[in-house]
Amino acid sequence: MGEALKHPVAWIALAASPIVVLGWSGTAPKIKFTEVGQQSGATYQHRTRRFQGPHGDVLRMFTSGGAAAAVGDYDGDGFDDIFVTDSDTGRRNHLLHNNGNFTFTDVAEQAGVAGGNDPLSIVSDAIFFDYDNDGRQDLLVARFGTPILYHNEGNGKFRDVTATSGFNKFGNTIAVIAFDYDNDGLLDVMFGNYFKPVNLLDLRTPYVLPNDLDNAVNGGGVTLWRNLGNGRFVDVTEKAGFGKHTGWTLDIGHADLNNDGFQDVYLACDYGTDRIFFNNGDGTFRDATEKSIGFDTRKGMNVDIADYDNDGWLDIYVTNITDEYMKECNMLWHNNHDGTFTDVSKETNTCATLWGWAAKFGDFDNDGWPDLFVVNGLRSGSKENYIPVLLNMITKPGIDFTDIRSWPNIGNMTWSGYQKKKMFRNLAGGEFAEISAAAGVDNDLDGRGIAVADFDNDGRLDLFQTNADQRSLLYRGVTQGGGNWVQFQLTGTKSNRDAIGARIRIRTGGLTQIREIDGGNGYAGQSMKRAHFGIGKATAVEDVEIRWPSGRVEKIGSVAANRLHRIVEGQGRVRENDTNGNK
Amino acid sequence: MRLTIVALLLTIGTAPAENPPGEEVFEQGIRALASKDWDRALGYLEAALTAEPDNMRYGSEYRQAVLRRAQTLHPKEGQPQDFERALKFFERLLTKCPTAANAHLNYGFAYVDKIPAAGAITQVILANTALGEFTRSLELNPSWIGYYTRGVSYLFWPKIFGRAKQGVSDLETALQMQKAAPKQPYHVRTWIALGDGYWKTDELDKAHSAWQEGLKQFPESVALQARLAKNGDDLKDLVESSLDPNKRVDTNLKDLWVKP
Numbered sequence: 001m002g003e004a005l006k007h008p009v010a011w012i013a014l015a016a017s018p019i020v021v022l023g024w025s026g027t028a029p030k031i032k033f034t035e036v037g038q039q040s041g042a043t044y045q046h047r048t049r050r051f052q053g054p055h056g057d058v059l060r061m062f063t064s065g066g067a068a069a070a071v072g073d074y075d076g077d078g079f080d081d082i083f084v085t086d087s088d089t090g091r092r093n094h095l096l097h098n099n100g101n102f103t104f105t106d107v108a109e110q111a112g113v114a115g116g117n118d119p120l121s122i123v124s125d126a127i128f129f130d131y132d133n134d135g136r137q138d139l140l141v142a143r144f145g146t147p148i149l150y151h152n153e154g155n156g157k158f159r160d161v162t163a164t165s166g167f168n169k170f171g172n173t174i175a176v177i178a179f180d181y182d183n184d185g186l187l188d189v190m191f192g193n194y195f196k197p198v199n200l201l202d203l204r205t206p207y208v209l210p211n212d213l214d215n216a217v218n219g220g221g222v223t224l225w226r227n228l229g230n231g232r233f234v235d236v237t238e239k240a241g242f243g244k245h246t247g248w249t250l251d252i253g254h255a256d257l258n259n260d261g262f263q264d265v266y267l268a269c270d271y272g273t274d275r276i277f278f279n280n281g282d283g284t285f286r287d288a289t290e291k292s293i294g295f296d297t298r299k300g301m302n303v304d305i306a307d308y309d310n311d312g313w314l315d316i317y318v319t320n321i322t323d324e325y326m327k328e329c330n331m332l333w334h335n336n337h338d339g340t341f342t343d344v345s346k347e348t349n350t351c352a353t354l355w356g357w358a359a360k361f362g363d364f365d366n367d368g369w370p371d372l373f374v375v376n377g378l379r380s381g382s383k384e385n386y387i388p389v390l391l392n393m394i395t396k397p398g399i400d401f402t403d404i405r406s407w408p409n410i411g412n413m414t415w416s417g418y419q420k421k422k423m424f425r426n427l428a429g430g431e432f433a434e435i436s437a438a439a440g441v442d443n444d445l446d447g448r449g450i451a452v453a454d455f456d457n458d459g460r461l462d463l464f465q466t467n468a469d470q471r472s473l474l475y476r477g478v479t480q481g482g483g484n485w486v487q488f489q490l491t492g493t494k495s496n497r498d499a500i501g502a503r504i505r506i507r508t509g510g511l512t513q514i515r516e517i518d519g520g521n522g523y524a525g526q527s528m529k530r531a532h533f534g535i536g537k538a539t540a541v542e543d544v545e546i547r548w549p550s551g552r553v554e555k556i557g558s559v560a561a562n563r564l565h566r567i568v569e570g571q572g573r574v575r576e577n578d579t580n581g582n583k
Numbered sequence: 584m585r586l587t588i589v590a591l592l593l594t595i596g597t598a599p600a601e602n603p604p605g606e607e608v609f610e611q612g613i614r615a616l617a618s619k620d621w622d623r624a625l626g627y628l629e630a631a632l633t634a635e636p637d638n639m640r641y642g643s644e645y646r647q648a649v650l651r652r653a654q655t656l657h658p659k660e661g662q663p664q665d666f667e668r669a670l671k672f673f674e675r676l677l678t679k680c681p682t683a684a685n686a687h688l689n690y691g692f693a694y695v696d697k698i699p700a701a702g703a704i705t706q707v708i709l710a711n712t713a714l715g716e717f718t719r720s721l722e723l724n725p726s727w728i729g730y731y732t733r734g735v736s737y738l739f740w741p742k743i744f745g746r747a748k749q750g751v752s753d754l755e756t757a758l759q760m761q762k763a764a765p766k767q768p769y770h771v772r773t774w775i776a777l778g779d780g781y782w783k784t785d786e787l788d789k790a791h792s793a794w795q796e797g798l799k800q801f802p803e804s805v806a807l808q809a810r811l812a813k814n815g816d817d818l819k820d821l822v823e824s825s826l827d828p829n830k831r832v833d834t835n836l837k838d839l840w841v842k843p
Contacts, residue, residue, distance in 0.1 A: 214702020272702075297702025325741045326703045327829050387743050394704060395711040 029365045029482045031425055031439045033463060033475035042096050042104040042474040046467060047088035049122045049144075051201065057409040059200055062209065063144065064379065065124060065174055065250075067448040067466035068524035072128025072137040073098075074111075074152060080453045080528050082464055083113065083139060084472060085123045093123060093141070102456045102476060112158045113139055113150055120201045121145025127520040129178035129187050131227060133497040142176040142191060144200060151231075166233040170197050172220050178519035179254040179263050180496045181240070182283050183549045186227035187496045187519065192249035192267065193220025207402040210248060213394065214297035216271035218402065219248030241285040247272055251523040253303030255314045255516050256503065258339055261551060263501050268300030268318050268523075274331075278339065293341050298328045302523040306361035306370045307514050308348075309429035312505075313337050314516065319356025319374060319523075323416050325387050330356060330374075349432050350374075350424055355416035358450040358523040362461045364439075366483035366534030368511050369426035375447025375465055379410070380417030386410050418444045421465075445470045449524025454532065459485040459562055461532060466524060483536035484561040490517060490531070493569040494550040501549040504531045508538035535561060605634035609641055612648070621652040629672055636680040639728075642689030643836040645669065650696050660831065663705070666697035684724035688732065691716030692834040695736070699831045706828060710739065727764070728839065730757035735776045738783055739828045751780035769838040771801040778810060779822050 037043030046067040051059040066087030071080045079098035086093055092114040096104035108114035116123040122144040128137040136152035149165045150158035167189075175192030182188070196218055198208055210216035224240045225233040237243050247269035257264040262279035269275065273295040277285040289295060298320040305314050313335035320328040329351040333341035345351040350372060353359070359374040379386075389408050393399060399406050423439045424432035436442035441463070449466040456462070460477035467473070486506065490499035500519040505512060515531040535541060544556035548569050556573055559565050568574050612627030628645040635641060649669040653661025673690035680686060694713035698706045717733040720726075730753045737750030754777040761770045774797025781790035791811070798807040806825075813821055824830075 213704035215705075297705070299703075321703070325707075325743050327827075328703050385743065388745070391707065391711075391744060395708055 029367070029479055031364045031371065031423065031435060031482075032477075032479045033364075033440045034478050035440070035443070035473050036102065036476045037472060037474040040103050040474050040476075041106070042082065042464070043471045044084050044086070044094050044106075045471045046086055046469060047091055048469050049087050049089065049117075049201075053203070055206070055404045055407075057411065058404055058407045059203075061379070061407075061410045061415075063122065063194075063200065064446075064468050065194075065448055065524060066122060067468045067472070068125040069449050069451040069464045069466050069472070070126040070128050070139070070520070070526040071451045071453045071464070071528050072139075072526070074128065074137045074139070075156060076136065079457065080455055082451065082453075083108075083126050083128065084464075084466065085126055085141070087117060087122050087124065089117055089119055091117050093117075093126075098455055100456075107156065111156060112160070113141070116141050116143060116148055118145075120199060122201070124174050125176050125520075125524055127176055127178055127526045129500070129519055130497045131178070131187050131189075132231060133186070133492075135491075135497060140176060140178070140189065142173040144172045144174075144195075146170055147173065147176070147191070161231065164231060166228075166235075167225065169223060169235060170199065171223060172197060172200065175249060175251045175523065176520060177252045177254055178498075178500060180501050180549050181224065181254075181263055181265075181279060181285075182226070183262065183495075183501075183551070184227075184229075185492070185494055185496055185550065186229050187498065187500060188227050189225045189233060190252055190254075190265065191223045191225070192252045193222060194248050194250060194270070196220050196246075203404075206404040207400070209402050209404055209407065210271040211402050213271055213401060215273070216248055217246050219246055219269070219271070221245040221247060222249050222252065222267060236283070240283060241277065241280075241287065244287070245275055247275065250301050251303045253305050253316065253521040254501075254518060255305040255521070256501070257305075257314055257316070257335065259313065261547070263549075266303045266305070266316055266318075268303045270299050270301070272297060274298075274300045274318060276341075288339065292339055293331075293333060293343075296331075298331075301356050302359045304358075304360050304522045305516070305518070307335075308332070308361065308370050308372075308426060309334070310369065310511060310513055311335075311337075311429075312512065312514060314514070316341065317350070317359050317361065317372065319353060319359050319376075321355050321416070322352040323354050330359075348430070349434065353422045354419040357448050358525050360450045360452045360463075360522050360525065360527060362452045362463075362527075363426075363485075363532065363534035364423075364461055364477060364482075365425065365479050366459070366485045366536065367426075368483065368508070368513060368534050368536045369428055371426045372424040372432060373441065373450060373452075373463060374422040374424070375450055375467075376416075376421060377419035377444065377446040378416040379414060379468075380444070380446055380470075381410075381412040381414040384413045386413040386415040389413070390415075417446065419447075420444055421447060441475055443473060445473070450522060451525040451527050453528035454487065454530070457564070459487070464525070483534045484538060485535060486533050486541055486559060486561055487564040488531045488533075488544075488546075489529070489564060489566045490546065490548075491566070491568045492548060492550070493571075494552065495548040495569055498529055499548065499569070500529070503547040504533075505543075505545045505547070506533055506535070506541045507543040508535045508541050511536075530564065603635055603638070605631035605638060605641060608634065609644070613644065616648050616651070619655065621648070621655075624648055625652070625668065632672075632676060632686070636676050636683040637685045639685040639689065639836060640840055642673075642686060643692070643834075645672075646689060646693055646696055647835055649693070653700070657700075660699040663697060663700050666693065666700065669693045670697070682723055684720045684726070684729070687716045687720035687723065688729060691720065691732070691736075692836075695832055695834055698828065710736065710828065727757050727760040728836070730754070730760065731773055731776070734780065735772075738776065738780050739826050739832075742783065747780055747783040751777065751784055754780055766800070768801075771797060771804050771807070774798075774801070775804070775806050775810070778807075779826060782818070782822050783826070 082096040084094040095108035125142040139150040141148040171193040172195035251268040267275040302319040316333040318331040332345040353374040361370040423436040445467040451464040463475040465473040520526040609631035615624035653665030691713040721729040734753030737746040740746040778790040778793035
């Protein structure tokens with residue numbers, strides 16, 4: 001059935017036909033992926049930045065991210081494309097054009113988006129978003145440096161508009177999201193910064209590393225930039241209430257966590273406590289960490305948000321380090337519906353994923369319950385292990401952790417390397433079962449980012465995995481006997497055109513599910529902006545409701561299964577025959 | 584060795600003919616504790632220890648008071664700062680009386696008491712610092728409790744650090760010392776820990792032998808029975824659970840002076 005639905009035009013044809021029924025048996029389908037990166041032309045070797053000088057090795061170790069992927073349909077052909085970053089000096093980024101047949105062509109040079117790794121800047125993350133609401137996906141490249149904003153010119157080319165964008169502030173940025181924090185119809189931007197804003201490539205002081213390995217407060221924090229609507233952004237970090245956060249931010253997640261119609265923010269921080277900020281609805285946020293989740297000392301790496309138990313409230317998944325020598329446990333923050341969260345990672349079997357990096361929810365078997373894929377692994381090198389070397393350093397009395405000279409070189413030693421990835425199948429909301437080997441995704445590369453998308457439009461989610469200093473992987477979803485599904489592509493009119501922050505609620509049988517469109521949640525990976533729902537045996541969705549960021553609530557009624565529905569704010573379901581949803 | 588044990592027991596457990604210099608103020612501290620008057624209680628107990636720095640019971644009760652206060656103020660494990668008072672006190676005490684072996688032991692335990700309230704990396708630093716104090720205590724007084732304590736501490740370290748063998752060595756020494764002394768109920772702990780140490784160093788036969796020998800001498804030991812009843816992953820889960828650095832370790836030394 002997959003082939004028939006590979007082109008959007010085919011979906012429209014099906015829309016007029018009787019409901020398509022998948023052969024879902026009701027027994028648990030086996031989630032299955034096949035790695036097709038090489039044959040698809042979608043695998044690229046990443047290289048972390050090599051630093052000069054006697055402590056270059058330590059700096060490289062501390063900046064071993066930068067392998068990121070962003071998904072977006074930049075040319076509006078109905079097939080999601082992938083932007084893949086590289087990080088070493090002079091290395092080029094990749095814009096992988098989706099050819100529609102599960103092959104990809106790198107068009108970064110022609111498109112003008114390959115650069116960014118100059119001698120004083122390191123590319124670290126990226127997102128597609130339509131900042132000017134012109135219907136085309138623009139591209140924002142985050143760096144240890146100043147970011148680069150590319151405007152999508154609509155002819156397969158991008159134009160660097162950084163100079164006029166207002167994005168002029170240096171930051172050691174490792175994470176970036178786009179969301180409309182003030183619901184004014186324009187997408188704003190938040191950067192998550194790891195180190196404080198000193199240029200590591202032109203180091204003037206050796207005191208740049210964390211001041212405490214469990215409670216550091218000398219990191220880069222975040223910056224929030226308000227979109228003024230004229231192509232310019234202005235720094236509102238202090239005004240919005242984020243100025244006091246000085247943690248080592250590794251990832252940012254946004255969502256309406258308290259169901260008040262405004263986007264809230266969760267910050268995953270290395271070397272110390274995560275932070276949760278609730279949106280006051282007046283352009284400011286309040287730090288609710290203490291009451292909401294409590295302070296922690298863990299090594300937060302990732303934020304992804306989904307309603308894993310289908311109770312109508314969004315939950316949060318954060319990866320930490322749970323390895324032989326450090327047992328932090330991840331956090332699956334169950335939403336208590338009162339502004340507080342309870343960590344249920346142990347109870348749900350999602351606690352231990354070794355040295356965690358990105359994690360993404362997705363209904364990989366279309367049974368109506370979001371599953372979870374987690375990548376891990378810091379550095380796979382020689383047989384010699386860095387941990388005992390590190391122990392000697394950290395237990396030295398009076399050691400100054402901030403001083404780069406305190407840290408021993410890692411050379412080619414292994415540190416939490418060769419770790420098997422984890423795929424957790426959601427067993428209907430209460431527990432998860434780890435099935436990575438059977439699912440075919442238990443690679444042992446040094447994972448960083450995950451982008452989830454349906455690259456072949458067959459209703460089965462695919463995965464793109466980035467790896468530090470290693471090649472990327474593309475997993476094609478090939479699950480047989482999975483459930484039926486629906487996808488929604490939303491276009492805002494009063495709301496931001498990408499509909500980031502929109503909430504879709506569907507009802508099938510006795511099950512109600514919600515999704516929110518996000519603007520880059522999850523470490524080093526932006527997933528598709530379509531909302532994907534598995535609906536199991538159901539052959540239609542009984543009710544669909546969209547709550548737009550503008551506040552408009554739109555009831556769509558019943559829609560058919562196994563197709564993509566394009567919905568325009570205020571117009572309901574649009575049965576357009578183009579691929580961009582705007583006719 | 585026998586003399587050491589006798590001397591130790593005299594210090595920590597036997598009723599002296601006359602009240603030791605700190606006893607009165609110690610009792611005042613215990614009474615203040617009962618009414619949860621934390622600051623007064625800790626003050627009295629610190630005064631008792633200042634009068635008798637090497638008194639293991641005073642030191643242990645003082646740490647337990649600090650722990651109870653921490654868990655009352657900040658439920659579950661307390662906050663890291665709740666344990667600072669005890670650490671600073673022992674540091675001052677040992678600056679004045681650097682040869683008080685039991686004070687070093689309690690100082691080490693004060694670091695251990697803080698571990699569950701600390702972050703994962705700070706836990707490593709605390710555990711390592713505690714080991715240093717246990718070693719200093721042993722250098723001053725090579726006692727059974729010193730070897731047992733340091734031996735068990737080594738076992739809590741993950742395998743990657745390769746410290747379990749040192750733990751086994753200390754526990755073997757502790758075993759020799761207890762064999763040369765009158766049998767005490769708490770001696771069962773050495774058999775349990777030594778078996779766990781052998782298990783952790785992949786000497787499963789020796790682990791079973793230690794547990795079996797221990798059970799002969801302490802047939803009521805539930806911990807030994809449980810280990811001998813399990814195999815494979817079940818045994819692994821049991822031993823690893825008992826050596827989980829994230830769980831609070833019972834550092835109350837009252838078994839040494841309270842008759843069962």
